[in-house]
Amino acid sequence: MHSIAVENIHKDYRIYERPQDRLxxxxxxxxxxxxxxxxxxxxFTVMEGRSLGIIGDNGAGKSTLMKLLVGTLQPTSGxxxxxxxxxxxxxxxxxxxxxxxxxxxIYLNAALLGVPDANIAEMEREIIEFxxxxxxxxxxxxxxxxxxxxxxxxxxxxxxxxxxxVIDEALSVGDIAFxxxxxxxxxxxxxxxxxxxxxxxxxxxxxxxCDTAIWLEKxxxxxxxxxxxxxxxxxxxxxxxxxxxxEPLDINAVEDRKIKDCRVIYTMIRNLxxxxxxxxxxxxxxxxxxxxxxxxxxxxCNFGFAIMRNLSEIMSAYLTTDLDDVPKGPFKKxxxxxxxxxxxxxxxxxxxxxxxxxxxxxxxxxxxxxxxxNLIKIKSNKGVGSVVMRVDWSVERG
Amino acid sequence: xxFSLLSQxxxxxxTHYRLFHNFVRQDFTGQFAGSLGGKLWLFVTPIVxxxxxxxxxxxVFRAPMPAEYDGIPFVVFMMMGYLPWFAFADAVGRASTxxxxxxxxxxxxxFPVQIIPAVGTLVPYMVHGIALGxxxxxxxxxxxxxLLWLWLPLVFLFQFLFTMGLVAILSALCxxxxxxxxxxxxxxTTWFFLTPIVYPVSMIPVxxxxxxxxxxxxxxxxxxxxLILLDSFSVVSFxxxxxxxxxxxLFGGWVFMRIRHAFGDVL
Numbered sequence: 001m002h003s004i005a006v007e008n009i010h011k012d013y014r015i016y017e018r019p020q021d022r023l024x025x026x027x028x029x030x031x032x033x034x035x036x037x038x039x040x041x042x043x044f045t046v047m048e049g050r051s052l053g054i055i056g057d058n059g060a061g062k063s064t065l066m067k068l069l070v071g072t073l074q075p076t077s078g079x080x081x082x083x084x085x086x087x088x089x090x091x092x093x094x095x096x097x098x099x100x101x102x103x104x105x106i107y108l109n110a111a112l113l114g115v116p117d118a119n120i121a122e123m124e125r126e127i128i129e130f131x132x133x134x135x136x137x138x139x140x141x142x143x144x145x146x147x148x149x150x151x152x153x154x155x156x157x158x159x160x161x162x163x164x165x166v167i168d169e170a171l172s173v174g175d176i177a178f179x180x181x182x183x184x185x186x187x188x189x190x191x192x193x194x195x196x197x198x199x200x201x202x203x204x205x206x207x208x209x210c211d212t213a214i215w216l217e218k219x220x221x222x223x224x225x226x227x228x229x230x231x232x233x234x235x236x237x238x239x240x241x242x243x244x245x246x247e248p249l250d251i252n253a254v255e256d257r258k259i260k261d262c263r264v265i266y267t268m269i270r271n272l273x274x275x276x277x278x279x280x281x282x283x284x285x286x287x288x289x290x291x292x293x294x295x296x297x298x299x300x301c302n303f304g305f306a307i308m309r310n311l312s313e314i315m316s317a318y319l320t321t322d323l324d325d326v327p328k329g330p331f332k333k334x335x336x337x338x339x340x341x342x343x344x345x346x347x348x349x350x351x352x353x354x355x356x357x358x359x360x361x362x363x364x365x366x367x368x369x370x371x372x373x374n375l376i377k378i379k380s381n382k383g384v385g386s387v388v389m390r391v392d393w394s395v396e397r398g
Numbered sequence: 399x400x401f402s403l404l405s406q407x408x409x410x411x412x413t414h415y416r417l418f419h420n421f422v423r424q425d426f427t428g429q430f431a432g433s434l435g436g437k438l439w440l441f442v443t444p445i446v447x448x449x450x451x452x453x454x455x456x457x458v459f460r461a462p463m464p465a466e467y468d469g470i471p472f473v474v475f476m477m478m479g480y481l482p483w484f485a486f487a488d489a490v491g492r493a494s495t496x497x498x499x500x501x502x503x504x505x506x507x508x509f510p511v512q513i514i515p516a517v518g519t520l521v522p523y524m525v526h527g528i529a530l531g532x533x534x535x536x537x538x539x540x541x542x543x544x545l546l547w548l549w550l551p552l553v554f555l556f557q558f559l560f561t562m563g564l565v566a567i568l569s570a571l572c573x574x575x576x577x578x579x580x581x582x583x584x585x586x587t588t589w590f591f592l593t594p595i596v597y598p599v600s601m602i603p604v605x606x607x608x609x610x611x612x613x614x615x616x617x618x619x620x621x622x623x624x625l626i627l628l629d630s631f632s633v634v635s636f637x638x639x640x641x642x643x644x645x646x647x648l649f650g651g652w653v654f655m656r657i658r659h660a661f662g663d664v665l
Contacts, residue, residue, distance in 0.1 A: 013663060014663075019574075019575065020575075022575075023574070023575060067505065067506070067662065070506075070507070070508050071508040072504065072505050073505075073662040073663065074662070086508065088508065090506040090507070091502060094502045094503050095503055097424050097428055100424065100427075100428070104424075107420060108420045108421075111417045111419075112417060112420075112503075112507055112509055113507075114509075115416075116416060
């Protein structure tokens with residue numbers, strides 16, 4: 001049973017240069033606007049009792065999508081069908097009247113959400129208790145701090161027990177203790193087989209609260225799937241962008257060979273069984289391998305591997321310069337060397353990278369040649385942040 | 399489509415009674431929350447206005463009273479037109495900002511928007527209805543009462559429907575064209591002085607008097623005055639009032655419902 005079905009919706013805004021253009025267009029029926037596509041080709045379904053997270057950059061169309069789901073905006077084309085009563089928390093206390101007390105606003109807000117007064121009276125105590133407002137409930141809402149505001153708004157929206165709850169960034173306000181309560185309340189919600197749509201910049205919350213997630217980019221769905229996978233990819237995308245990353249890495253770009261003493265044939269990553277791989281599970285062991293052909297006699301050299309997000313940023317590098325237990329030559333012309341380095345418990349959690357394998361001279365200062373591997377993808381797992389480490393836990397009394 | 403829109407327009411205050419009720423209460427008390435005088439201002443404003451106009455027209459300009467109103471104080475004559483007008487003008491004057499003020503609500507919460515013009519019209523009518531009621535009570539004590547007064551609630555209802563239709567159109571238009579705000583303010587002042595409220599019809603040159611039939615507010619004022627002060631039922635006025643009110647109410651509602659979905663895009 002699906003609870004929300006969105007079929008191929010588009011949303012355009014008409015941009016008018018001057019306000020009177022709108023009127024002239026209405027009268028003459030000659031278009032005088034520019035279309036701005038906010039959302040294009042959006043389709044998804046949410047099953048009853050599941051929760052969906054919406055993530056993406058500012059301006060990707062998240063808020064518009066939420067408004068379409070709630071029904072305050074109409075899609076330009078396409079269909080949205082939602083089963084059951086929807087309660088939305090798109091803006092904190094959108095229905096609050098600042099001059100009225102919190103208690104009066106409970107009634108007002110609940111009426112907006114379509115709850116009969118008799119039921120509100122029952123809920124009133126529970127709402128006040130949950131919002132932790134205490135005596136403030138009888139003071140005008142305009143005297144509330146933003147945290148108190150959101151606490152009241154959240155309490156009301158979830159207390160009316162809608163079938164579908166739509167929440168936009170509500171958790172970002174409020175102290176940690178209340179955030180925790182909200183998460184608990186939302187988890188309770190999921191257990192009651194209610195559907196939830198949640199839009200947030202907090203990747204942690206999206207992962208914790210949502211089964212699936214949608215990554216919106218420039219009004220289109222860039223990715224939809226299990227929330228931890230989508231969040232992982234989105235985080236990786238954000239990280240790669242925060243570093244100046246205009247040109248994608250091109251493996252063949254490193255072709256400028258000035259020194260003809262040796263050449264690197266390839267660089268790649270293998271798993272422990274020796275198979276070439278292009279994706280890694282975090283915290284597993286892998287082997288970086290590069291093959292070198294010696295082109296001059298009597299060559300002494302050093303080897304190195306670097307893990308790179310792009311051509312200018314080395315995430316971590318390993319050189320043989322300071323190591324004595326690695327054979328460094330001298331090698332004879334025509335010899336083929338296979339250089340391997342084992343990475344133990346790869347600690348990158350999300351994203352993609354290349355491995356750069358290279359040969360340097362005896363001092364380690366002059367690089368004969370380097371070669372990039374294919375793009376290696378990290379299979380993101382549940383968690384937050386760009387690094388994951390192997391941990392041991394202990395919880396002890398005293 | 400046409401009828402479902404109209405029925406949604408007609409039924410909204412009843413099917414969403416709780417919301418309607420809460421909005422009215424919010425609007426009514428919200429006007430005065432935080433002010434010292436509170437509900438006192440409801441009465442102070444019209445009283446001061448009435449005093450000013452009475453002074454201007456009965457003392458300074460000495461408007462001659464028509465013969466049939468002989469012996470009725472000018473203030474009473476004027477108030478019979480002014481109080482209903484004030485309800486109308488108050489509602490229409492607020493129409494332009496009505497939806498703009500509620501923009502955060504309209505864009506963020508799904509609810510029947512058509513309730514807003516209904517609330518925005520009802521509240522001024524309640525407020526000024528109270529003032530009118532008090533004044534009528536005073537007149538009744540003075541011995542003006544007659545059974546014809548039983549028509550008054552019906553006339554007031556038609557005036558309410560007429561106003562609500564206008565409010566619906568203006569509030570919706572103002573979402574798209576903010577200029578409506580200024581136009582409405584100007585139009586109301588013009589309309590006020592084009593309606594024989596603070597002066598009797600007899601002061602208008604005879605050749606222009608038939609044109610007054612184009613002004614529905616004149617028919618309302620005439621209706622009130624004749625019912626209350628002359629104890630007679632103005633059939634001509636009534637025949638104007640009923641179709642004009644019903645048409646305005648339904649047409650306004652239809653326009654509002656037609657463009658309601660675009661509010662979210664513009665607000």
